[in-house]
Amino acid sequence: xxxxxxxxxxxxxxxxxxxxxxxxxxxxxxxxxxxxxxxxxxxxxxxxxxxxxxxxxxxxxxxxxxxxxxxxxxxxxxxxxxxxxxxxxxxxxxxxxxxxxxxxxxxxxxxxxxxxxxxxxxxxxxxxxxxxxxxxxxxxxxxxxxxxxxxxxxxxxxxxxxxxxxxxxxxxxxxxxxxxxxxxxxxxxxxxxxxxxxxxxxxxxxxxxxxxxxxxxxxxxxxxxxxxxxxxxxxxxxxxxxxxxxxxxxxxxxxxxxxxxxxxxxxxxxxxxxxxxxxxxxxxxxxxxxxxxxxxxxxxxxxxxxxxxxxxxxxxxxxxxxxxxxxxxxxxxxxxxxxxxxxxxxxxxxxxxxxxxxxxxxxxxxxxxxxx
Numbered sequence: 101x102x103x104x105x106x107x108x109x110x111x112x113x114x115x116x117x118x119x120x121x122x123x124x125x126x127x128x129x130x131x132x133x134x135x136x137x138x139x140x141x142x143x144x145x146x147x148x149x150x151x152x153x154x155x156x157x158x159x160x161x162x163x164x165x166x167x168x169x170x171x172x173x174x175x176x177x178x179x180x181x182x183x184x185x186x187x188x189x190x191x192x193x194x195x196x197x198x199x200x201x202x203x204x205x206x207x208x209x210x211x212x213x214x215x216x217x218x219x220x221x222x223x224x225x226x227x228x229x230x231x232x233x234x235x236x237x238x239x240x241x242x243x244x245x246x247x248x249x250x251x252x253x254x255x256x257x258x259x260x261x262x263x264x265x266x267x268x269x270x271x272x273x274x275x276x277x278x279x280x281x282x283x284x285x286x287x288x289x290x291x292x293x294x295x296x297x298x299x300x301x302x303x304x305x306x307x308x309x310x311x312x313x314x315x316x317x318x319x320x321x322x323x324x325x326x327x328x329x330x331x332x333x334x335x336x337x338x339x340x341x342x343x344x345x346x347x348x349x350x351x352x353x354x355x356x357x358x359x360x361x362x363x364x365x366x367x368x369x370x371x372x373x374x375x376x377x378x379x380x381x382x383x384x385x386x387x388x389x390x391x392x393x394x395x396x397x398x399x400x401x402x403x404x405x406x407x408x409x410x411x412x413x414x415x416x417x418x419x420x421x422x423x424x425x426x427x428x429x430x431x432x433x434x435x436x437x438x439x440x441x442x443x444x445x446x447x448x449x450x451x452x453x454x455x456x457x458x459x460x461x462x463x464x465x466x467x468x469x470x471x472x
C-alpha cells in the first residue's frame with residue numbers, strides 16, 4: 101500500500117512540475133546522502149536550527165521539562181556539546197523562542213522574551229555570541245515591544261534580527277551584540293521572514309492580512325522598493341542572480357490551500373510562478389532554501405493516513421526555471437528542518453516513536469563548479 105501511494109505521488113509531483121515520472125525516477129539530482137543517524141534529542145513542535153559553512157549543525161533542543169538549549173553537531177555526526185543560555189531575567193519573564201544564525205565564522209543566538217499568562221507581553225530580546233567552547237556574555241538588544249523570532253547572518257560577521265507585533269522592526273547587530281542600526285516599518289505587518297543577498301540587499305516578506313508585502317532594503321535598512329502579493333503566509337530566499345524566490349499560500353489552511361513558488365528579478369518583475377505539489381493544510385508548513393541548481397523545497401503533500409492522523413512529506417529540488425530535478429518522500433510528524441551549508445544540507449525530523457530525531461546529511465554529488 102505504501103509503495104503504491106509513493107508511486108502515485110511521484111507521478112502527481114512530476115505532472116505538477118512538468119516532468120515525466122520516468123525522468124524523475126532516474127534523476128539523482130545535485131546531492132547524495134552522506135549519512136543518516138538517530139539522536140536522543142528533542143526539538144519541540146517545529147525544528148529550529150542552522151548550519152555554518154563548514155557543515156556544523158546548530159540545533160535548538162530541549163530536554164524533558166527543561167529549558168531550550170543550543171546543541172552543536174559536527175559534520176561527522178558527533179554531538180560536540182549542548183549549551184544552556186543563562187540570562188539576567190526579571191521575575192516572571194522567560195525565554196519563549198531561541199533563533200540561531202551564522203555569518204562568516206561567527207555564530208549567534210537570539211533569545212526572545214515574554215511575560216504574562218494567556219495574554220503574553222513581549223519583553224524584548226537578548227543576543228548571545230556563540231564561541232568554540234560555549235555561549236558568551238548575553239547582551240540585551242531590545243526592550244518591550246516587537247517579538248523577535250528570526251535572525252540571519254548578513255556577512256562581515258554581522259546579523260539581522262526581525263521582530264513583529266507592532267511594529268515590524270529590524271535590528272542589525274555585530275558579532276558581540278552591539279546594535280548597528282534599528283528601523284521600524286509598520287504596525288500592520290507580522291510573521292516576517294528575512295533573507296540577505298550576496299550584495300547585502302535585504303529581502304523581508306511579511307503578512308499584512310489579505311496580502312503579503314515584500315520589502316527590498318539596502319544594507320543600511322533603507323527601503324528601495326516593495327511589492328504586494330496576493331497571499332496569506334510565505335517565506336523568502338535571496339537568489340544568486342540578484343532577485344528572490346518566495347514560497348507562499350493563498351489561504352491560511354484547509355484542504356484546498358496549494359503552495360505557490362514565485363521568482364522575481366532584482367526589479368521585482370515576475371520570472372516564474374508555479375503551483376507546487378505541496379499543501380498548506382496547516383498554514384506555513386513548508387520550507388525553502390537555495391541549492392546549486394535552483395531551490396530545495398520541503399513540506400506536506402495532500403494525502404493523509406486517517407488512522408494515524410499524520411501527513412506525508414516530500415523534499416524536492418527544482419531548477420531555476422521551476423522544473424523538478426528530483427524528489428523523495430520522507431516521514432515526519434511535523435515540518436522537517438532544512439539547514440544548508442556551503443556544499444550540502446541537513447534534514448532534521450522528529451521520529452514517530454517520540455524518542456528523538458533523525459538527521460540526514462546530504463552533500464553535492466558533483467563538483468560545485470559543475471552544479472552551478
